[in-house]
Amino acid sequence: MxxxxxxxxxxxxxxxxxxxxxxxxxxxxxxxxxxxxxxxxxxxxxxxxxxxxxxxxxxxxxxxxxxxxxxxxxxxxxxxxxxxxxxxxxxxxxxxxxxxxxxxxxxxxxxxxxxxxxxxxxxxxxxxxxxxxxxxxxPDKWHGLRDVEMRYRQRYLDLIANPTARDIFITRSKIVSAIRHTLDGWGFMEVETPVLQPIYGGAAARPFTTHHNALDQTFYLRIADELYLKRLIVGGLDRVYEIGHNFRNEGISTHHNPEFTVVELYQAYADYEVIMRLVETLYSTVARTVLGTETLSYQGQEIQLTPPWRRVTMRDAILEASGIDIELVRTLPELCTAAESRGLSLASQPNWGKAVEKLFELTVEPSLVQPTFVIDYPVDISPLAKKKPGAPHLVERFEFFIGGLECGNAFTELNDPIDQRERFAAQVAAGAQGDSEAHPMDEDYIAAMEHGMPPTGGLGFGIDRMVMLYTDQVSIREVILFPALRDRGGDWQEAEDSPQEPRS
RNA sequence: GAGCCGUUAGCUCAGAGGUAGAGCCCCUGCCUUUUAAGCAGGUUGUCGCGGGUUCGAUCCCCGCACGGCUCACCA
The missing domain is CATH 2.40.50.140 (Nucleic acid-binding proteins)
Structure with a gap:
């Protein structure tokens, strides 16, 4: 032997x-x-x-x-x-x-x-x-597989050794399936749009860049599906959705993976009010289908997903949390001064809208445990959303928060091509000022809109964060089968191999 | 990018300025209702890498690599 x-x-x-x-x-x-x-x-x-x-x-x-x-x-x-x-x-x-x-x-x-x-x-x-x-x-039969890095790099071992890991990914699959089933039942049609895009857009983020050899052309991995899905709305596909990966060339953390799964959907002849009702119904329906309850337990807190969810304007949320009424300090210097007097620094923010958003993140966001729609955002951080009637510095936009996590983003879509061109121009100017996440001009998209786009409500939400909530996980790596990790050169495991290994 | 913590046997981990340990795994023997089977015996380490201090460093100091967590940017 x-x-x-x-x-x-x-x-x-x-x-x-x-x-x-x-x-x-x-x-x-x-x-x-x-x-x-x-x-x-x-x-x-x-x-x-x-x-x-x-x-x-x-x-x-x-x-x-x-x-x-x-x-x-x-x-x-x-x-x-x-x-x-x-x-x-x-x-x-x-x-x-x-x-x-x-x-x-x-x-x-x-x-x-x-x-x-x-x-x-x-x-x-x-x-x-x-x-x-x-x-x-x-893996060890007593301790299982505890090494976190090995659990992610060799996920198959994690799945063998840790029933919890297995359960999370089974639940994830059921969640995605329930989303599809629910949206299909509401008359939405699933479509696929390009991952490789000549012009990236639809979000404020830095893209990955790649190159097509035969065309000798630069392509970007998409940072959002948005602009292509709205072209389909122009084309008369009135209810469309896509489930796919977005790619953002930014930091990696327990809440961020460079590629992540997003559901985006667009509904013609709807607005953000309709989308709010859709979101709360979808989230509670999926929870009931997958977990058998509309109540989540997340990090020791009980979260009730049953509609209707609380709605609060960004103005009121900030006023309540900080005492600052953003409608009374409508310029960046005034807002900075007001924040300064409460010990908050917004000095590095480039414009009023971004400062408002920052103030919101600092004072409000962590406290939003129960599902909450935060509505009516500054126009300068929302270049694709329709302005609010009577308040042209705001747009009909909401984000929703559960368990302190930002879970999704939606708006009444901007369908005025003249306004859209001006918004892109403002973004290009911001880019010239050094905003690396500014939106580029997209003439092809404007051309689509010039053919007539119906009033439309749109939504995007992250599957990974949804799965984190539904499976009570703090790290996004626990809900992504193969999360992004630093490359180990490919030979890190071969070192222990025998040289006389028979390779056939 | 910054801070904190970690890196010792295949795994989970102890350890002390004097050259390394436990349990499990693995191997050998016994064992025909066990289940973390049992009993007896046995093997295994460039103590993450590179410098420095020291008669001597795995231990102290410096640097680096990798990982985890927190923060920053972001969904």
Missing amino acids: PETNDRREQRLEKLGRLHELGIDPYPPRAEHSHTVAQALAAFDANASQPTQVTVVGRLVSLRVMGGSTFCHIADGTGRIQLYLRRDAVGQEDYENFRRLIDLGDHVWATGTLFQTRSGEITVNTSAWRMLSKALRPL
Whole structure:
């Protein structure tokens, strides 16, 4: 038997032994009669004949006791115990099992169901086969996989070892499915728009830049779907949505991943009031569908998603939290002075709108635990939203907040092409002043709008943050299967490999 | 980008200025209803990397790398 200590070496030796015995360690098929869950359900203590089952799965525990062995196998539906006796399996196959099997291997087993002395439903195995030999060991059976970096880099190990991780991603899948089902039921049509865009836009963010060789042209990875979806509204697709990734070349944190999943939707002949009702209904419906309740528990706080949600203007929210009435300090210097007198510095902000937004973030945002629509934003930070009648310094826009997290953004869409051109021009000017997140001019988009765009309500919200709320997670990395991490050069794991590794 | 903390066996972690430990894993033997199986025995480390102080550094000092958390920017 193996002389070496290296676990992978030992397993490679067992693999060689299997080949010598004429056993294929990676057979192509895994015929079975029951999933693990089905096998457990098929047991009947009162049956006159024991039930015959053939099951397949990964070996996750092993207790060899001389001529008798207990182990558990697991498939995606659960785990079941196998009982192998030398007498029942036969001398040769039993010894092969003892000598050649390791935790992590996938196996096939057939036998009859019975209950052990302690009552566990178990397969009294009459024959077994190797389905897939594992060359590396599973995570530690006691501690599981705790190393955070390894959990993210080798997510498959996390999924094997940590049921919580598995549950989060199952829930995530159900959330996305429930969103689709709900929107489809409301007459929305799912579409796909370009990820590679010649002009990025639809949000205030820095893009990733790439290059198309044949066209010899610069492309940007989209920072938002918005401008393409609104072209579809012009084209007469009255209710559209897209679920996809946006890419923003900015910092990475527990709340930010460079690529993240967003739902954007647009509804013709609607406004932001309609969208508010849509949001609260969608969030509560998804919660009921996926979690069975409209009440979330997030970081020890109870959050009630049942409509209607609280609505507050940005002006009132800031007034309440800081005592500053932004309508009374309508220039940047005045606002800075007012904030200064309350110990808040807005000095680095380039204009009144951004200063208002900053003031809001500092004084209001963390306190918005229960779902809240904050409405009516400054026009200079909202170049794609329609101005509020009678208050041209504001737009019909809202963001909504749950659990202190900013969850989404929506507005009555700007459909006046003359106004849109002026807004873009102001953004271009801001860009020239050094605002790296300013919106570029998009003539093609304005041309679409000049063909006539109906009054429209639009919405964007992040799936990742929604999943964080619904699964009670603080870090966005816990809800993204493979979060962005610094590259380790690709050979970081090969160092432990044996040089004589057979590569075929 | 800034601050704090961390990096010791395959895993989870202790450790002291004098050359490294525990439990589990793994290996060998016994064991035909076990389930963190048990019993007996055994192997495993450039103590993250590079300098410095010292007779001697894994331990003290400096720098670097990587990671985690917090803050800043952002969804």
